[in-house]
Amino acid sequence: MTTAHETAVPGNGAGRRPPEAEVAVAVDRISKVFLPKNNVPVPAMVDVSLRIRRKEVLAILGPSGCGKSTLLRILGGLDTQYRGTVTWAQARQEHGRLNAATVFQQDSTLPWMTVAQNIGLGLSGLRLDAAERKERIDRYSALVGLAAFRSAYPHELSGGMKQRAAIARALACEPRVLLMDEPLAALDAQTRLVMQAELQALWRRTESTVVYVTHDIEEAITLADRIVVMSARPGRIKSERRTDIHLDGADGADPVALRAHPGFAPLARDLWADLAQEVGDAL
Numbered sequence: 001m002t003t004a005h006e007t008a009v010p011g012n013g014a015g016r017r018p019p020e021a022e023v024a025v026a027v028d029r030i031s032k033v034f035l036p037k038n039n040v041p042v043p044a045m046v047d048v049s050l051r052i053r054r055k056e057v058l059a060i061l062g063p064s065g066c067g068k069s070t071l072l073r074i075l076g077g078l079d080t081q082y083r084g085t086v087t088w089a090q091a092r093q094e095h096g097r098l099n100a101a102t103v104f105q106q107d108s109t110l111p112w113m114t115v116a117q118n119i120g121l122g123l124s125g126l127r128l129d130a131a132e133r134k135e136r137i138d139r140y141s142a143l144v145g146l147a148a149f150r151s152a153y154p155h156e157l158s159g160g161m162k163q164r165a166a167i168a169r170a171l172a173c174e175p176r177v178l179l180m181d182e183p184l185a186a187l188d189a190q191t192r193l194v195m196q197a198e199l200q201a202l203w204r205r206t207e208s209t210v211v212y213v214t215h216d217i218e219e220a221i222t223l224a225d226r227i228v229v230m231s232a233r234p235g236r237i238k239s240e241r242r243t244d245i246h247l248d249g250a251d252g253a254d255p256v257a258l259r260a261h262p263g264f265a266p267l268a269r270d271l272w273a274d275l276a277q278e279v280g281d282a283l
């Protein structure tokens with residue numbers, strides 16, 4: 001049986017978020033079995049337990065099919081058919097806030113709506129009055145650098161700008177936890193680096209709590225305070241490591257500079273060691 005363990009990178013200073021911070025959501029022994037049409041049960045995840053702490057960025061790495069998206073769907077309330085418990089520190093109901101909002105891998109902007117309308121779409125369930133709604137759209141379009149593009153349609157935007165609009169739509173709900181499912185996977189390599197730097201800066205400004213799914217080890221180290229590796233399907237937590245390299249002399253907002261930090265390569269090696277066998281098993 002695999003066991004979870006937590007390892008700090010030796011010799012590194014304090015991370016961006018204190019590890020002892022208050023828990024925003026507790027996931028306890030979640031298991032999920034899909035029952036497809038052929039009635040052969042597919043166990044997707046077994047006994048997954050996690051503590052997501054307020055204002056931390058938690059990355060999830062794992063081979064294809066290990067249940068990462070399923071876990072995000074459960075956290076986002078989109079899938080309620082599972083065993084185990086998800087406990088939010090605060091009540092679900094609060095004016096103008098959601099517990100969780102999701103940014104997906106594929107461009108999820110609606111092509112017939114402007115940027116402002118796309119951002120407004122996420123607010124529809126929140127019962128904001130017209131002034132609050134406009135204020136949210138203005139604030140979050142500005143926050144992602146799209147203030148001048150509020151009236152633009154998605155086809156008038158680059159891939160990175162479209163993804164920024166999708167991020168603004170999720171942030172505008174002021175979610176307690178922002179769920180991101182491979183949000184940069186569809187972008188080219190350079191745009192990804194730029195977006196990684198933008199996300200770092202954005203999270204610092206908004207003090208977001210984030211669960212970030214990626215296949216990219218370097219992206220996980222660059223963005224996260226903590227990285228969880230899941231095993232091949234059925235997914236379990238295989239390891240858990242802190243990535244306290246961000247403020248230790250490295251410029252966290254520059255993903256290329258961060259890669260030169262002496263703690264980066266050993267952590268990448270350890271994560272790959274955790275992942276390699278699982279990726280092989282998943283094929």
Ligand SMILES: Nc1ncnc2c1ncn2[C@@H]1O[C@H](COP(=O)(O)OP(=O)(O)OP(=O)(O)O)[C@@H](O)[C@H]1O
Nearest residue numbers: 034036042044063064065066067068069070071233
């Ligand atoms: N709607 C569904 N019906 C049946 N089985 C499903 C369904 N969705 C997911 N699964 C199964 O659950 C497993 C986990 O799927 P999930 O999409 O969570 O994986 P993932 O880790 O996000 O993979 P990827 O990295 O490829 O996105 C898959 O192996 C798949 O077989």
Ligand SMILES: [Mg+2]
Nearest residue numbers: 068069070181
């Ligand atoms: Mg997925």
